[in-house]
Amino acid sequence: MNAKLEKLENNVVKFEITVESAKFNEAVKKAYKKNSKKYDVPGFRKGKAPLSIIEQYFGAGVFYEDAVNFCCDDTYPAALEENNIKPVDYPEIDIVEIGEGKDLVYTAKVTVVPEVELGEYKGVEVKTVKYPVTEEDIDNELKAMQQKNARIETKEAESVVENTNIAVIDFKGFIDGTPFEGGEGTDYSLEIGSGAFIGNFEEQLIGLKKGDTKDVEVSFPEEYGKEEFNGKKALFNVTIKEIKVKELPALDDEFAKDVSEFDTLEELRNDSKSKFEETNSKKEKDEYEDAVISAVCDNAKVDVPEVMIKSEVDQMVKELESKLSYQGLDLKSYYEFTNSSEEKVREFMGETAEKRVKTRLVLEEIVKKEDIKVTEEELLVKATELAKQYSEKDDEKMAKMLLDAQRNILEHDVANEKVIDLLVNSSKTVE
The missing domain is CATH 3.30.70.1050 (Trigger factor ribosome-binding domain)
Incomplete structure (x- = not known):
């Protein structure tokens, strides 16, 4: 040859x-x-x-x-x-x-894989973003816990629907006098003021009593998501079957004992603050890391081939399909709900796909230039971390299986982690 x-x-x-x-x-x-x-x-x-x-x-x-x-x-x-x-x-x-x-x-x-011309990648300057924990954050968290532990009580027969009440309703919707798909419900629990229904639907129920029936007129938003509904006027025939009210527990030490392992509300607040600080700290770290990588990639020159972008978009569509499946949805339903199409979604993903490919190529080039090596011990640590996600038992056996089956992937991931640490540790923080 x-x-x-x-x-x-x-x-x-x-x-x-x-x-x-x-x-x-x-x-x-x-x-x-x-x-x-x-x-x-x-x-x-x-x-x-x-x-x-x-x-x-x-x-x-x-x-x-x-x-x-x-x-x-x-x-x-x-x-x-x-x-x-x-x-x-x-x-x-x-x-x-x-x-x-x-x-x-x-x-x-x-x-073929394009050549990468690296620019400055050590000592890049990156601005930091801080996410301090506020008293409002903690208050909102406690209010959410309060809502979650609320008691639902049925109001007296002669009571009327008020804001924050839960109205149990039957409804049937019409557009131009014709019933439409998805416009009918029975024994539906609607929290007034939640914004769950379009327009001022919920406001029009305020003041009604149990057994009352009313025609509610609303308009679908211009970009509702389904073309046949966009901007259309609709009439809903609504019957109030029951009215309920939320009884919120008092935010005190007894509440803290009921919903947590703490004895006082102050301890519960402190725990909530600690969790917020941990979450915000990780968010700050992740965003700073992303900013460093982005700056390094901006300094590099690489002509990403269209075929690599297309392949990355294919992967992103698969990832979307997988996420939707966990919610009991599929791509067809997603396209209908978002008034989109596969072509529009793929076009929207294109820029992100190109950035992902460029990032991967730049990091791989730095790995080569810095001659970053991955040890067997580092591979085993990585495999063990992944094994714990798959099985709580026999992590060691699962780790060895992962090493055998996915050695190249693990080597790539560990090398990337090491090069990202190198870039972050050498970067300069700008407040």
Whole structure:
């Protein structure tokens, strides 16, 4: 095999690969053995006709397609390895020369991992953002706990619907006098003032009594999410079946004992503050880290191939689909609900996908430049961390399984973590 390499524009290379005629003839014979049973030749049992006879009946190139594939499977990967080329897509194969007694000559054009020109990556200046814990944060957390532990009581028969009450209602909606899908409900518990229903629907129920019926008129927002509803006026026939009120517990020491392991409200407040501080500290750390990586990537030059962006968008769509499945949804429902389409979503994801790919390429280049190595001990620590997420029992066995099955991924992840630590530790903080 002989391979000539030519670098084209836009991170594309082109090989011209020559396979000696003897090697090509062997590939033709291999193709013959694979396919001979497919051909019926008079005077021969199926699969028993000689190669030369089949070629006479069906043409000299009858087995060339498979023979070329066999040759490409052997020589193309060897050409990549010999020239240290890393492709990011399948090659485009074109035959230059082929024939009996001739060398096979073909070209393979493929997009490759782009070169990265690093800029300044040590000592980048990054602004810090602080998230102090406020008394309002703690108050809101306690109010949420208060709501969660509220008692629901039914109001007296002659009582009327008031703000914050829970109205149990039957309703049926109409647009232009016609019922519409999703516009009907029975025994629906609606908290007045929650904003769960569109427009001033909830306000129009205030003052009604149990058993009252009222026609409520509202308009769907212009960008409601479903094209057939956008900006449309609707009429809902609503019946009040029951009125309930939330009885909130007092925020005192007894409340703290009931909802937590603490004896006093002050202890509960302090615990809430500590949790906020921990969360905010992590948020500050993550945002600072992201800012450092972003600054380093901004300083680097790399022409990200479209095929890599497309592949990353494919991955992002899969991630979205996986998240939706946990909520009992699918992509089709998501597109309908957001008044979008796969094309629009993929276009929206494009910029983020390009940034993700560039970040990955830049970090990998710094790993090479800094000659960052990953030790077996570091791999085992990483594998053990992941193992604890999968199983609470026998972490050691699970860690070894992960090391065997995902060693390359683990090495990549640990190397990235080390290079990010390097970048963050060398950065300069600007208050």
